[in-house]
Amino acid sequence: MKYKVLAFDLDGTLTNSEKIITERTRRAIHAAQEDGCTIVLASGRPVYGIMPLARELKLHEHGGYILAYNGACIMDCRANKTLYDRKIPDIYSSQICQFAMEHNYAILTYEGDCVITNKINNRYVQIEAEINHLPVKQIDNMDTYIRFPVNKFIIAEDPQIVEKEIPTVRRRFPSLNVFTSAPFFMEIVPPAIDKSYTLKYLLTILGYTAEQLAAFGDGGNDVMMLKEAGMGVAMANAVDQAKRAAKHITLSNDEDGCGVAIEKMMADEL
DSSP states (O other): OOOOEEEEOTBTTTBOTTSOOOHHHHHHHHHHHHTTOEEEEEOSSOHHHHHHHHHHTTHHHHTOEEEEGGGTEEEETTTTEEEEEOOOOHHHHHHHHHHHHHTTOOEEEESSSSEEESOTTOHHHHHHHHHHTOOEEEOSOHHHHOOSOOSOEEEEOOHHHHHHHHHHHHHHSTTSEEEEEETTEEEEESTTOSHHHHHHHHHHHHTOOGGGEEEEEOSGGGHHHHHHSSEEEEOTTSOHHHHHHOSEEOOOTTTTHHHHHHHHHHTTOO
16 A cells, blocks of 8 residues: 555544444554554544554554644654643633633643543533543633643534634634634644644654655544645545545545545555
């Protein structure tokens, strides 16, 4: 297979609606690993939330990587070592929290292996905690509590609010990167950070080019890596922006879309 690195978004892409990697997709990934491909799990999730899937795919044995927080962190699974770790500049953390609290929005980030938030009962906060199998801790005054570096914040609100407020947040924090990972998640990450930027960094370390990368995704936060990869594969369930950025559209995440596309790559049909 001509692609040497396969990078997968997780939710809505590699996992189905039950957050499971199906048997067909798992077999296809293992076949690619045996063929010498390096697997990268590229997600907005924290490292803790990605690790179970990394173990399931045996990335520690095959030499795969975790790309967490939408690109703010890279972990070498075989070496159990962090290769790259970008944090939001401290001067912005309290300002971001103050913005959310001014508008009575739920905001979350991570402290150790825990989600911390100003609204523990917010349904979207609970979704983030459930996806990552993390406990949630209520913090009433996030702006004064956070005195430690964080990789990202999420404002978790109804999709209409997120869509309306993204331009506002971008204007207020022009040096940070702001985008959606789901319609109800506004992600705020360090300057210049996204999956594509960090994948380029990893490719350089591995000695590969973007033409040797196949990237799989479904969301707005996957657009740049789909566009810039040698082969960008969007899921049938992907947002329109991701589909337009991709070179190929596969089946949905509930129809083994990743597995089917990998099989075509292995057969040099893609």
